Amino acid sequence: xxxxxxxxxxxxxxxxxxxxxxxxxxxxxxxxxxxxxxxxxxxxxxxxxxxxxxxxxxxxxxxxxxxxxxxxxxxxxxxxxxxxxxxxxxxxxxxxxxxxxxxxxxxxxxxxxxxxxxxxxxxxxxxxxxxxxxxxxxxxxxxxxxxxxxxxxxxxxxxxxxxxxxxxxxxxxxxxxxxxxxxxxxxxxxxxxxxxxxxxxxxxxxxxxxxxxxxxxxxxxxxxxxxxxxxxxxxxxxxxxxxxxxxxxxxxxxxxxxxxxxxxxxxxxxxxxxxxxxxxxxxxxxxxxxxxxxxxxxxxxxxxxxxxxxxxxxxxxxxxxxxxxxxxxxxxxxxxxxxxxxxxxxxxxxxxxxxxxxxxxxxxxxxxxxxxxxxxxxxxx
Numbered sequence: 001x002x003x004x005x006x007x008x009x010x011x012x013x014x015x016x017x018x019x020x021x022x023x024x025x026x027x028x029x030x031x032x033x034x035x036x037x038x039x040x041x042x043x044x045x046x047x048x049x050x051x052x053x054x055x056x057x058x059x060x061x062x063x064x065x066x067x068x069x070x071x072x073x074x075x076x077x078x079x080x081x082x083x084x085x086x087x088x089x090x091x092x093x094x095x096x097x098x099x100x101x102x103x104x105x106x107x108x109x110x111x112x113x114x115x116x117x118x119x120x121x122x123x124x125x126x127x128x129x130x131x132x133x134x135x136x137x138x139x140x141x142x143x144x145x146x147x148x149x150x151x152x153x154x155x156x157x158x159x160x161x162x163x164x165x166x167x168x169x170x171x172x173x174x175x176x177x178x179x180x181x182x183x184x185x186x187x188x189x190x191x192x193x194x195x196x197x198x199x200x201x202x203x204x205x206x207x208x209x210x211x212x213x214x215x216x217x218x219x220x221x222x223x224x225x226x227x228x229x230x231x232x233x234x235x236x237x238x239x240x241x242x243x244x245x246x247x248x249x250x251x252x253x254x255x256x257x258x259x260x261x262x263x264x265x266x267x268x269x270x271x272x273x274x275x276x277x278x279x280x281x282x283x284x285x286x287x288x289x290x291x292x293x294x295x296x297x298x299x300x301x302x303x304x305x306x307x308x309x310x311x312x313x314x315x316x317x318x319x320x321x322x323x324x325x326x327x328x329x330x331x332x333x334x335x336x337x338x339x340x341x342x343x344x345x346x347x348x349x350x351x352x353x354x355x356x357x358x359x360x361x362x363x364x365x366x367x368x369x370x371x372x373x374x375x376x377x378x379x380x381x
Contacts, residue, residue, distance in 0.1 A: 001160075009157055009161055010161060012157065013157040013158060013161060016153075016154055017154060017356075020151075021357040021360075021361070022357075023134075024147070024151060024353050025353055025354045026130060026134075027130075027131055027147070027353070028203075028349075028350040028351065028354055029350060029351065029353075029354055030128075030350075031131050031203065032346075032347045032351050033127050034127060034334075035335065035347045035350070036343065037124060037127075037128070038292075040124065041083075042083070044124070047116070048090065048106045048118075049083065049089060049090065049106075051088050051089070051090050051109065051115065052088070052110075053087045054111065057109040057110055058109060058110065058111075058112055060080070060091070060253045060254045060272070061252045061253050061254050062112055063091050063093065063107045064253055066107055066112040066114065067080075067093035067095065067105035067114070068095065070105050070114045070117060071103050071105060072097075074097050075095035075096060075102070075103060076096060076097070077093055077095055077274070078094050078095065078102070078274065078275075078276055079093075079271065079272060079273040079274065080092060080093040080094065080271070080272055081094075081270060081271045082268075082269070082271075084292050085268040085270075085287070085289060085292075089109075090106045090107055090108060090109065090115055091107045091109050092104055092105070092106055093105045093107055102125075103118065103119055104118040104119075104122075105117050106118075132144070141211040142211070144211050145207060145211045145212055148205070148211075149204075149208070151200075151204040152201060152205050155200055155201040158193045158197070158356075159193075159194070159197055162193060162194050172190065172194070173194060173195070174187065175191050181362075181366065182366040182370070185362050185363045186363045188355070188359045189356055189360050192352065192355055192356060192359070193352075193356055196348070196349050196356075199345055199346060199348075199349035199352075200349050200352055200353065202333075203333060203349055203350065206333040207333070209324045209325065209326055209329040210329055210330055210333060213326055247305060248306075249305070250274065250304050251304060251306065251307050253274065253282070256272070256274075256284060256302040256304065256307060257269055257272060257284055259300075259302050259307045259309065260282075260284035260300035260302055260309075261284075261286065264286050264300060267286035267287060267288060267298060268286065268288075268289060269284060269286060270286065270287050270292065271283075271284070271285040272285070274304060280303060280304055280310075281302060281303060281310055282301070282302040282303075282304050283300075283301055284301075284302060285298070285299050285300075286298045293331070293336050293339070294327065294328075294330055294331040294334070294337075295336060295337050296315060297315070298312065298313065298314040298315065299312070299313040299314075300312050300313075313327055334346055335347075
């Protein structure tokens with residue numbers, strides 16, 4: 001690479017980091033925390049995550065109705081989740097409204113008692129929102145998607161600038177902690193970026209399929225397996241209006257879950273979503289007993305009007321579409337695909353963005369200050 005070309009790459013890499021660096025640090029640090037979100041949440045809020053086991057759990061519709069009654073009238077149940085399949089865990093119902101408004105309601109599955117509520121901007125929820133959409137809703141998700149592309153390009157530019165000459169590999173991977181601060185920080189930035197390159201790039205390139213949901217099914221998409229026809233609405237259930245056709249009413253939550261568990265037996269329900277918008281499905285996430293990791297998760301899309309299976313996305317069905325689905329990509333993004341070791345690596349990679357930003361800015365500033373000081377000494381002489 002010619003000196004002129006290299007200088008252009010250096011300037012582009014530096015100013016891209018300066019302009020976007022603080023936002024990248026925010027996303028990286030919040031992402032590191034979210035890698036262990038469930039463990040952290042249980043530790044900070046033990047009273048919300050333990051119930052007394054008494055008899056048989058109530059139907060999900062009864063729990064969701066109790067949660068809706070405990071929240072503001074302008075909020076609607078959007079989804080519910082369980083942190084694992086332990087019998088003493090609550091069901092967490094999330095009530096949603098316009099924009100970014102949401103409230104979590106913790107419900108005892110045996111009595112429908114409300115254990116507590118938590119606003120959408122509680123500490124962990126705020127971390128989740130900042131990481132997922134900068135607390136800006138759909139606009140924020142789009143910004144995160146675009147920023148992930150910028151981060152990917154920054155990683156590749158950094159790799160090109162770091163790439164050592166023949167015979168200099170060992171020196172380029174060392175950090176001399178005994179050197180002067182500027183040289184030590186330079187080594188930390190260069191070598192640290194090289195060590196974390198793959199994982200930081202992976203954390204960036206996996207974002208678009210997550211935020212833009214590239215493979216979310218429509219009503220006409222088939223499932224991974226024998227297709228099932230989607231029955232037409234019953235006569236009289238859809239009425240024409242001035243704006244089009246009113247869809248038939250939603251089937252109960254429990255009916256959708258029963259359909260999913262019939263299609264994928266011997267699994268526990270970890271998450272169920274009914275979109276507030278026009279999407280025609282319930283999304284039910286199922287796990288084998290004792291499992292909570294997304295690599296073992298099966299996602300079943302159920303027609304929200306008649307209970308037919310639209311699609312089943314299972315760990316065994318590894319297709320090209322599956323490879324860019326949010327369900328699979330998030331296992332790469334969080335490191336969960338490699339278990340605890342993978343999560344620890346992605347935790348470090350998230351913090352790596354902050355380390356590289358600070359070390360890069362500090363190195364540049366020290367070098368700039370040194371040059372100015374040298375020029376002043378020459379002028380005085």
